[in-house]
Amino acid sequence: MLMFILLPQAAWAMHIMEGFLPPGWCISWGVLTIPFVLAGVFSIQKTINEHPRAKMLLAMVGAFAFVLSALKIPSVTGSCSHPTGVGLGAILFGPTAMTVLGLIVLLFQAVLLAHGGITTLGANTFSMAVVGPLVSFATYKIVQQAKGPQWLAIFLAAALGDLLTYVMTSIQLALAFPAETGGFMVSLAKFMGIFAVTQIPLAISEGILTVLVFNAIAAYGKDELQDLKVLSKEA
Amino acid sequence: MTNMDKYAYSSKLKQTAPMKKLIFAMLALAVCLWANSVLISVLVLFMMGWCTVCKGGAPVALFIKLMLLPISFLIIGVLTIAINASGNKDIFLFSIAAFGTHIGVTKLGMHQAAHLFFKSMGAVSCLYFLSLSTPLVDLLAVLRRLKVPKLIVELMGLIYRFIFVLLEAAETMHTAQSSRLGYADLTSTYRSLAALVSTLFIRAYQRSNELYTALEARGYDGELSVLEEPWETHWTEYIPPVTVNLALFGIALFLKRYAGGVL
Numbered sequence: 001m002l003m004f005i006l007l008p009q010a011a012w013a014m015h016i017m018e019g020f021l022p023p024g025w026c027i028s029w030g031v032l033t034i035p036f037v038l039a040g041v042f043s044i045q046k047t048i049n050e051h052p053r054a055k056m057l058l059a060m061v062g063a064f065a066f067v068l069s070a071l072k073i074p075s076v077t078g079s080c081s082h083p084t085g086v087g088l089g090a091i092l093f094g095p096t097a098m099t100v101l102g103l104i105v106l107l108f109q110a111v112l113l114a115h116g117g118i119t120t121l122g123a124n125t126f127s128m129a130v131v132g133p134l135v136s137f138a139t140y141k142i143v144q145q146a147k148g149p150q151w152l153a154i155f156l157a158a159a160l161g162d163l164l165t166y167v168m169t170s171i172q173l174a175l176a177f178p179a180e181t182g183g184f185m186v187s188l189a190k191f192m193g194i195f196a197v198t199q200i201p202l203a204i205s206e207g208i209l210t211v212l213v214f215n216a217i218a219a220y221g222k223d224e225l226q227d228l229k230v231l232s233k234e235a
Numbered sequence: 236m237t238n239m240d241k242y243a244y245s246s247k248l249k250q251t252a253p254m255k256k257l258i259f260a261m262l263a264l265a266v267c268l269w270a271n272s273v274l275i276s277v278l279v280l281f282m283m284g285w286c287t288v289c290k291g292g293a294p295v296a297l298f299i300k301l302m303l304l305p306i307s308f309l310i311i312g313v314l315t316i317a318i319n320a321s322g323n324k325d326i327f328l329f330s331i332a333a334f335g336t337h338i339g340v341t342k343l344g345m346h347q348a349a350h351l352f353f354k355s356m357g358a359v360s361c362l363y364f365l366s367l368s369t370p371l372v373d374l375l376a377v378l379r380r381l382k383v384p385k386l387i388v389e390l391m392g393l394i395y396r397f398i399f400v401l402l403e404a405a406e407t408m409h410t411a412q413s414s415r416l417g418y419a420d421l422t423s424t425y426r427s428l429a430a431l432v433s434t435l436f437i438r439a440y441q442r443s444n445e446l447y448t449a450l451e452a453r454g455y456d457g458e459l460s461v462l463e464e465p466w467e468t469h470w471t472e473y474i475p476p477v478t479v480n481l482a483l484f485g486i487a488l489f490l491k492r493y494a495g496g497v498l
Contacts, residue, residue, distance in 0.1 A: 017305045017308050017309060017312075017355055017359065018264075018305075018355065018358045018359045018361075018362045019264075019267065019268060019354050019355035019356070019357065019358020019359060020309075020312060020351065020355050020358075022268070022271075023265075023268045023269055026268070041384055041386055041387065044386060044390075045386055048386075048457075052447070052457055053443075053444065053447045055389075055390070055393070055457075056393070056443040056444070056446050056447045056450075057440065057443045057444075058390060059390050059393030059394050059397055059443070060397050060401075060439040060440065060442060060443035061439070062390065062393075062394035062397070063393075063394045063396075063397030063398045063400070063401050063439070064397075064401060064435065064436060064439045066394065066398050066401075067398065067401045067402055067405050067435065068432065100387065100390070101390075101394075103387075104387065104390060104391050104394055105394070107391075108371070108391075108394070108395070108398070110362065110366075111239075111362075111365070111366045111371060111374070112239055112240060112366065112371065113239070114239070114301055114304055114305065114359070114362065114363065114366070117358065117359070117362055118261075118264070118362060119264060119268060119358065173312070173315075177316045177347070177351075179319055186319075187316075190315050190318075191315055194311060194315055208425065209425065209428060209429060209432070212425060212426070212428075212429030212433075213429050213432045213433045213436070214433075215429075216429055216430060216432075216433030216434075217433045217436055217437065220433065220434075220437060
């Protein structure tokens with residue numbers, strides 16, 4: 001019954017699959033991600049100590065992100081792909097909390113949906129749960145500071161967060177597999193070229209969807225948004 | 236997804252200690268990645284396939300279907316690595332002239348691509364063995380034993396349970412929207428999806444609040460303690476999985492030394 005929204009169609013582009021990265025890179029990206037995860041754990045722990053309710057909420061948000069990744073959104077070019085929810089989560093909860101949630105969601109996707117993998121967990125977490133949320137959050141804050149309209153801030157945050165996740169993924173792939181002729185830069189250009197075709201339209205779609213979702217939440221869930229300030233304040 | 240979860244619960248290997256399965260799968264994964272050899276990868280693939288299908292009782296068709304799942308990523312990734320551009324035509328096995336340069340496949344690129352393809356397939360089979368034989372709840376118990384921060388394990392447990400609650404809600408909404416032509420064209424698809432996602436979010440928020448209230452009413456004080464299934468294992472039980480992987484490791488060493496990395 002549930003399979004219809006769960007068919008992981010076109011979802012492969014998101015994560016580096018199991019076994020694709022050489023062991024050295026798996027370990028390096030994993031080590032690089034650890035400080036971010038620890039920072040996230042400490043910040044969540046602090047929030048929970050002050051507001052015990054936050055634990056349930058964070059868990060719900062994690063599940064929400066997982067369910068989002070199982071939905072298909074139509075891309076402007078007509079093909080389908082799935083939203084990441086990274087932008088939405090980063091704006092609502094701050095980037096540090098999203099790192100921990102992202103790690104858990106990625107692990108679940110590997111074990112339950114066979115997206116991504118265990119050895120590439122470090123690399124995927126770095127691109128999707130560290131770089132993506134940080135970019136989204138920073139973009140949102142910058143546009144807000146510049147007194148830009150809120151819809152623009154949300155759109156740019158979601159779209160850029162998405163896009164830079166892929167740029168990071170391309171960099172990771174290019175670093176692991178530099179081209180024979182021309183090395184890292186040529187390889188990066190190759191991977192970016194391939195991702196750009198599928199991911200630029202997807203980033204725009206996700207941007208549009210995030211704006212629509214945010215408007216709807218703002219309209220129907222004012223009280224909830226007020227409470228959420230608790231979580232994003234410390235981030 | 237729920238499918239994989241279902242097979243994990245009904246697997247004949249469910250009663251095996253999760254730590255044993257984890258060690259078996261992770262060691263094989265490590266050997267497969269380290270060896271970077273077509274032969275070892277194929278061996279791992281068949282070993283994991285045999286364990287999943289014959290020992291675990293998962294349908295062969297399911298295993299094959301799952302193995303084909305990541306193939307689109309794999310093919311695109313592998314082709315990107317194999318195909319190179321260079322002004323010098325001589326380095327290619329075969330090439331075409333385009334954009335004032337030559338685009339083609341070199342011997343080394345081909346070699347690298349083939350190895351990568353089999354290595355990934357072997358690694359994915361290890362992952363499938365684990366997910367088709369071990370329910371996530373058992374894995375959480377292992378993580379707890381491995382001293383993963385309590386907060387992370389607890390969040391994982393909660394998220395795992397909420398996933399099904401939210402999936403059901405999402406599915407109901409999706410059905411309701413589709414039956415009213417909510418996904419008939421692009422504009423309405425965006426509108427429907429936005430409505431679905433935002434409602435789901437508000438629902439999730441309310442649920443988490445209700446859950447907290449319910450827990451508090453039952454004496455929740457910041458920790459969810461549950462009884463774990465006691466897995467009685469003797470250290471001798473770890474000998475077979477480790478031995479198999481040591482044997483694989485030995486073959487890999489042998490191949491590295493004498494076959495010169497061709498296989």
